[in-house]
Amino acid sequence: MPRPIQAHINLSALENNLRVARRAAPSARIMAVIKAEGYGHGLPRVAEALSAADGFALLDIQDAVQLRENGYRQTILLLEGAFSTEDMSLIAQYDLACVIHAAWQIAMLDGYPGREKLDVWLKVNTGMNRLGFTPQQAAQAMEQLRGHRAVRDITLMTHFANADEARGIAGPLALFNGFAAPYRVPRSLANSAALLRYPETCGDWVRPGLMLYGASPFADVSAQQLGLQPAMTLRSRIIAVQELRAGDEIGYGALFRAEHAMRVGIVACGYADGYPRHAPGGTPLLVDGQMTQTLGRVSMDMLYADLSKLPQADVGSAVTLWGEGLPIEEVARAAGAVSYELMCALTARVPVVT
Numbered sequence: 001m002p003r004p005i006q007a008h009i010n011l012s013a014l015e016n017n018l019r020v021a022r023r024a025a026p027s028a029r030i031m032a033v034i035k036a037e038g039y040g041h042g043l044p045r046v047a048e049a050l051s052a053a054d055g056f057a058l059l060d061i062q063d064a065v066q067l068r069e070n071g072y073r074q075t076i077l078l079l080e081g082a083f084s085t086e087d088m089s090l091i092a093q094y095d096l097a098c099v100i101h102a103a104w105q106i107a108m109l110d111g112y113p114g115r116e117k118l119d120v121w122l123k124v125n126t127g128m129n130r131l132g133f134t135p136q137q138a139a140q141a142m143e144q145l146r147g148h149r150a151v152r153d154i155t156l157m158t159h160f161a162n163a164d165e166a167r168g169i170a171g172p173l174a175l176f177n178g179f180a181a182p183y184r185v186p187r188s189l190a191n192s193a194a195l196l197r198y199p200e201t202c203g204d205w206v207r208p209g210l211m212l213y214g215a216s217p218f219a220d221v222s223a224q225q226l227g228l229q230p231a232m233t234l235r236s237r238i239i240a241v242q243e244l245r246a247g248d249e250i251g252y253g254a255l256f257r258a259e260h261a262m263r264v265g266i267v268a269c270g271y272a273d274g275y276p277r278h279a280p281g282g283t284p285l286l287v288d289g290q291m292t293q294t295l296g297r298v299s300m301d302m303l304y305a306d307l308s309k310l311p312q313a314d315v316g317s318a319v320t321l322w323g324e325g326l327p328i329e330e331v332a333r334a335a336g337a338v339s340y341e342l343m344c345a346l347t348a349r350v351p352v353v354t
């Protein structure tokens, strides 16, 4: 028997979640965000499951080239744009689109020697202060890009810092719309949270990521309430059972001490598989479909499951760390993390099955 941990990727959940995005943004085109290996779900398989999307957004130019070579005809956008003039040549050659977020990229465009033109997405910084030109700077950047010998189509974009929070998007949206008003070019603003909560942000292209993988971007609305299905289920099994007596301790640092006799299951899953090491005792997990909790400290290859209320559980019992039956958001919350992190953290040693 191989080590029993597996990540199950549910392709029909990805398809379902794309349909949810379409229903929420019926008049926009959908740019499926598949950065970070499709949020840890695996790139070729995610692109295939989401092939009904109108575009794909990612960071790595080699991945973008590979998608094109695999026959995808959609818009393929590089979210951090080009890092070199060689990148620009590949962008032109493979008909990719690139974000322009800083003056150095415009300077690179000025020095780009090729003849083919590039599609660019000009990024406007509306308050996140990560990438992009402030509205004042963006007006000048727009002048440089319009009519630039190396530029074909221009799309305007921004990214919201608080679409999933009470703060919302009103201020940044007004800034963006104020800037974009004079220009007749396509617009793209919304991530998952914005497209689900603020239809007025949908514009010409929406850019959902998280929701496609079946997690809710909101603390107060569950994925199920949004009609989303989890795409990733991390499963393993119990490989040993310890019978503790009162006073016995478990794990590194002896963070848990039994108050009375109890059974503890050893699960073949640890932080080297991508389970968060900082998940404290009490983090939820399913054993044989029953809700229970972790105990003690997560180690590299194993963690402890409380079996005190599960007398039937034994070596071989099925364990769900997150996914179907246990929303990843709940595990993330208990671990002081976000579901994005947990998905992306899955490591290469975990076998994936679809």
Ligand SMILES: *Cc1c(COP(=O)(O)O)cnc(C)c1O
Residues within 6 Å of the ligand: 033, 035, 079, 159, 190, 191, 192, 193, 207, 208, 209, 210, 211, 217
């Ligand atoms: C990651 C990313 C998205 C997707 O955000 P989600 O919250 O996962 O929907 C959209 N736009 C940009 C620019 C991003 O970097």
